[in-house]
Amino acid sequence: MTEVADALEEAARTGVPCAPVRSLLPAADIGAAYAVQRLHVERGITAGRRLVGRKIGLTSPAVQRQLGVDRPDFGALFADMAVPEGQPIAPGRLLQPKVEAEAALVLGADLPYRDPTVADLLRATAFALPALEIVDSRIADWDITIVDTVADNASCGLYVLGGTPVPLDRVDLRAATMSLTRNGETVSEGTGADCLGSPLTAALWLASTLAGLGDPLRAGDLVLTGALGPMARAAEGDEFTAHIEGLGTVTTAFASAATEGAAV
């Protein structure tokens, strides 16, 4: 476990992606991959990072096809991975970024049940927000299996939250349409139904899974419920805007080295 966590952390620190880690773990052992992820999270907390929630990954058939996997996974969100809207992402901060549009939920109550219902989830959710997840792989060329991505914190990089909270009685997350543009051109489209049937269904899967692991979702937790459409590659200078029906718009920009530090 230590060797794998070390390799992934070294890749993140140096900006040089590492080889796939699956060969260092027992074949197809997702439990071992989550143990690597837990080690990474424990090291982060020991180093003073603040754990603020979880991301769900691999929820959309389009993303599952892109990565050749067939089930969802989850990763950890730290406060220092949040990028405020209007603050460009510095060049070199990520290795191989791609962008996804998602619905984010912020909990107002604990969700400790192994068998949570939609009613439990609706009662426990304080509000929803539109979100961009900037996924990133510490593994060269995104050559990943489910074991690689789980060990690598579900390939999470950064995230951007929109600023207008929406109560869940104002939005139909299953029916909501999403479109994501890069520099004004549409690069990803989908609906809530493309996210494991509904972002709420994805959140129920996470709540149940974490309760089963004895580490349930808690009041205040942020949940990124998973991509509503295919991931889109990002490069320096790119600007992304997602519109999610009922949730509104969220935007981010990748600074280019040429303009970084220039007066605005």
Ligand SMILES: C=C/C=C(\O)C(=O)O
């Ligand atoms: C590789 C990462 C995939 C996701 O984050 C997703 O499907 O939402």
